[in-house]
Amino acid sequence: MSSVAVPSARRITWSRRRRAVAQAWAEYRRHAPGMIGLAILAAAVAMALAAPLLADPAGQHAVNTTANPAWANPSKFGPLGTDHLGRSIMTQFIWGARISLLVGLAATVLAMLIGSVVGIAAGFFGGWFEAVLMRLTEWFLVIPFLPLAIVLAAILGPSVENIILVIGITSWPFPARLIRAQVLTLKERLYVDRSRALGASNWHLMTRHVLPNVSGLIIANTTLTVPVAILSETTLSFLGLGDPSRASWGKMLQEGFAAGALTQQAWWYYAPPGVGIMLVVLAFTLCGQALEEVLDPRLRDQRA
Amino acid sequence: MSARFVSAKVLGSLATLAFVVCFNFFLFRIVEGDPVANLFRGRNLSQSQRAELTKQFGLDGSTGTQFVRYLQQTASLNLGRSYSNNQPVVDEIRRKAGPTIALVGISTLLSTIFGVLLGIAAAWRRRTKADYSITSFTMATYSMPDFWLGMLLLTGFAVGLGWFPVGGIVDPNSDATGLAKLADQAKHMFLPALTLTLAYLGEYALVMRSSLVETMREDYLVLARAKGLRDILVRNRHAVPNALLPVVTLSAINFGFVLAGAIAVEAIFSWPGLGLATFDALQGPDLPMLQGLFLLFSAAVIAANLVADLLYGYLDPRVRTR
């Protein structure tokens, strides 16, 4: 009945974006290492989400009965044996994945949020505002991460939320610097000036023009920051600053070390958490590199 | 290199150091709880005793007074006394600095050199089996928590095979001196140094590789070949020096992380350095010790950044001239 309506500008933009995403995905699929990384991540996330189904949460607490002897290696108590308190390693491993992944992702999101806001604002507004923000960024960059994280964790107290906060607060300078550099190059482009001539407000410019163009950088950077966050959580937990009531892979390593798993050669205690961390970090790195190549046309041409 | 460039960088570093010193003070003042009460837990202190101890630890007076006193003390390198053994923090640090400098120094040197060499090899043989194996190996070591790698090496080579001692810096039963003692220390340092080297060389290799791959597209390499230069010389004289620039920046950024890694690695190997001291100080928490260590670590990272900046300026003339 109705004639063909002219699609609105918004509709066009969204369909174009959908197409760009589909194209990017097709491009990504051709990247073998990227797909492997994605597969590992999918498995890890699935395991973490399905934890209540896979392992009894009560298994995280000390047992040490004849049914659950301490220091049992996998041949005696499967599939991964028990720790010094008789708890099943497998249970801890599955539940530990939750915390490690959660902290890694949440801290990264926090760091990227702060970093993006700072980076975009600094790059966009320039002037003394930018100078101040950049000085602040430099200072935070110079303060060595771990001592600062240790102090903050000691001040705030050990809990999952605080660890997320600590890692997020110490990690934002890296993306902030990169994003600001990108925003500066974008500002050079004419369309920002042209939009302004048309009466666009700063908010409009930042959200409609600058943000979509830095989003690729942000996404690629996020995937590469998560591994750092996960490793940081591991280290902080190992140093005893993690949440004592929840299992995490880092905490497993700390408890193992403190209980003498090394001298006991109880490899089933400390190998699985490390392998888990390694695989997840590797997976994120692979995905991040693949994303970088897909989203950055310069790098794409180099593969020919 | 112009004096202006150098002095600008040095001044910048000093300003950052000043910021860190102030930040250090306020950070630790936020810690709640009464340190005196914490230290003398379970002992009944009278009011006067508590007041006396508070004064001794410099915790009396307003925040402003404390801050000024703190600045004066820091300037004269009086960093307080450790809560755990009441020794001056400066002395503790001085005692334990040596092993850490040796460990971190050697590890940084080795990881940079081997990382760069591996990166060059991988880039030069891009997309061959050699490249893929180097890249996979470096990505694997890069993805491991550094101290976990230490755990594996410790159980494997020290506990399992018994090739290396399990911890410490010297054999407590031997009284060797001179060269023999040095050899003993080297044996003890082998595994922790290997751990830190392997943990960080991956990143250098990966960065060097991608930097060199990008540099190899540059036009000036074609010009160098056209002049009649052999391929090896084109690579070493023109490509590699240009490709090294990001690595210099990376090493500065990495230094902070290597120090952080040293904390956990020293703990695992009972290496009596500043890392182990930090680990122990965390158990208290031994605040003066932590404060002094924080200051030291920050100063070290600032210094490393300064060195890297100056080195970069030396290597890349575009940065220091207009």
Add this chain to the structure above:
Amino acid sequence: MSAAPDRSGLPLLSVRDLHVTYPSRSGPVPAVRGVDIDLAVGETLGLAGESGCGKSTLAGALLRLLPRGTEVSGQVLFDGEDVLTMRPGRLRAVRWTDMAIVFQGALHTLNPVQRVGRQIGEAIRLHSPRTSGSAVSSRVGELLELVGLPARRARDYPHQLSGGQRQRVLIGLALACEPRLLIADEPTTALDVMVQAQVLRLLEDLQQRFGLAVVFITHDLSTLAAVCRRIAVMYAGLIVEEGPSQAVFEAPAHPYTRALAAAFPVIGDPAFRMNPSGVAGDPPDPRELPSGCPFHPRCPAVVKPCSSIKVQLWPAGPERGAACVHVPGSGVPV
């Protein structure tokens, strides 16, 4: 105008049936599809064409500078020796001392972290290793002054020089080992109008002074007409016309050359740079070349045989050839 070349004896450079193919993910890409060139000692040849016609690839092929994996076939005879089959040691010796290239003076053509003088000195030291340090420095100074720059510029870094100055450095560098053949690949394209004229004059000067044979590559036909003795016009990897420059420019035999020459260029006008031929459409994608004559889809004088005939350079006058069926010497009835 350049001095009369020495046409006695063998040509200095003789290119026979040169083919260059690039590998790519979507299949081989032919960039040069059978090119013949003859250049006598001291002769100047202009090579004209739009971007993508294969002229820069041709320049790179002459000294075997193309990326690894590129397929090059045919012959490139320099003084009778085939460059394409030379052993690597001989090739490196020949490079720069016999044939040298002047690249376009973009910022990254020179190593950005080395002083300019050192880069010139490297060429000298490479081919005369026993030269003393001071001899190298004075030669570097000499070369810089030869191209119109003060000798003290040797201490500068590339980013401290202007585009025109960088181009002069590249010219001086190319002359460092007294080559007999100079290949100038778009030496004036990135420069401003005034500087273009200066650099051109410099090149002419040097050519006459040293009796150099020059292959001058550019898209600007009018420049070639003034500077070179002969012109060859390239399109889609083939030479479609060649002959004495004046004749080719004033009375082109090939429709493409006609379009290039008639485009009343304003030097420096960006519109002209984007579309020098003034003909509608774009040069063909090397992966999807038209059948028959590669120009026929855009040709104003196209006739039926054009889409199927295999074109070659048919005689179109004294010392002239054109790859068009309309040329009387083609023997194709139109």
